[in-house]
Amino acid sequence: MTTTGEGTDREVPPGAPATAADLPAATVRRLPEYLRALGTLSEAGVETVSSETLAAATGVNSAMLRKDLSQLGASGMRGVGYNVAALAAYIAGVLGLTKDSRVAIIGLGHLGQALARYPGFSERGFDIVGLFDADPGIIGRDLDGIRVRDVALLARAVRDEGISIGVIATPGAAAQHVADLLVDAGVTSILNFAPCVLAVPQGVAVRKVDLAVELQILSFHEHHKTLGRPDAQQAAVDRDHRLRRRK
């Protein structure tokens, strides 16, 4: 068996499994996908799922899925599959989603405002409790019941309101300054939408999302598709096209 060797049987303690501390980064990236697919299955009333089916729903290879789960310490039943509800709860525990996290968004231009109103955050356990901007024209504005505050008040709010995640949606030029404020206030998880690399101390996790970068990567593929082939291979595309739809 994996590790956890102990007592009579694999009763998973509420918090998180003993092992989960140093999962491969690639595995961690996939866990939220698994969780989402499990949620869909659960809503559909499915109680058990095979690695093959769950892998198809998340776009990965089934062996990789099994390996990911076994590294987590989760377990299925041979010949049967995984219990959907139990597995979802287990993954949620590993991801630390058993209680909601409190999030601040800094920078309320178009993107920041959209993020502040994005329902997917609260649906998945992230409470947006603070909105901050430096622009007097934006400070004081009300977004879905939350008032935008002066970024000068950020540090205190982080401490007083238990904010653990900062989302930076400012222009690139302001992003490093905001990151410094967040770090000084004790935030160790940052999601950065500004198009720049942030310097932060060891121990602070930063994830970067750059929307234009995604388009540029698509542009690369587009460019080399039309470049590499005059027009061929379109047949194969059309042929496969009817295989999609439904899991």
Add this chain to the structure above:
Amino acid sequence: MTTTGEGTDREVPPGAPATAADLPAATVRRLPEYLRALGTLSEAGVETVSSETLAAATGVNSAMLRKDLSQLGASGMRGVGYNVAALAAYIAGVLGLTKDSRVAIIGLGHLGQALARYPGFSERGFDIVGLFDADPGIIGRDLDGIRVRDVALLARAVRDEGISIGVIATPGAAAQHVADLLVDAGVTSILNFAPCVLAVPQGVAVRKVDLAVELQILSFHEHHKTLGRPDAQQAAVDRDHRLRRRK
């Protein structure tokens, strides 16, 4: 043009270098970062940059940067570094950014509206020329001079208006249908913000951005930081903290 052709051999044709077709995916992901950093340097009046400096500005190892560039076919000067302007032009060529791409956004809820107004797209060569939604309450609305059309008109618009990239910002339930419409209309590059896996035929490139997933990954790190250590190691964090800022 791209390489500033040198004499007899390796005259790179305007479009892209001879080699660029099958770059490692990891390299392609980094090219937009390099390009952005080069743009910043260029604006600052810098003419030449070493792999060490450019790597620092993009958060990668300098050897990897050099390997990436040499795989592209780009070249620097030993003892000197890379010409900023030439390298930027070269990478832009490889990414197919020499001419603007035409983009449609489907789904104009909060996120879609923010994307439609996001200045970073047009700044980096992506023209948003079509906005589509299925909601009669949104169709007809005007966003920064572009009118939102009925999604039923999508296929024709793709063909008539030379749209090559589709951005899906609908709820998950509608995303696969929209993807099918796009694919049927001939779009082969899709950026998907909906929280679901899209099935598309071979030859269609899909990139997925799920904002909640990013927060969940941060949650994992946060969870296992506070879990693994009662409170230690904060000293090291604070010590390093003053090393940031400025490259």
Add this chain to the structure above:
DNA sequence: GTTTGTGAAATATTTCACAGCG
């Protein structure tokens, strides 16, 4: 002297393929 370009080593990640459990 500095910095590129790159083999070779080290890691990380994915896939195969099958023993073994339920």
Add this chain to the structure above:
DNA sequence: CGCTGTGAAATATTTCACAAAC
């Protein structure tokens, strides 16, 4: 039987380290 769990093989990616170019 079908399906999990996992060694071992295959790939992919990153880092090291140094010779060659300027």
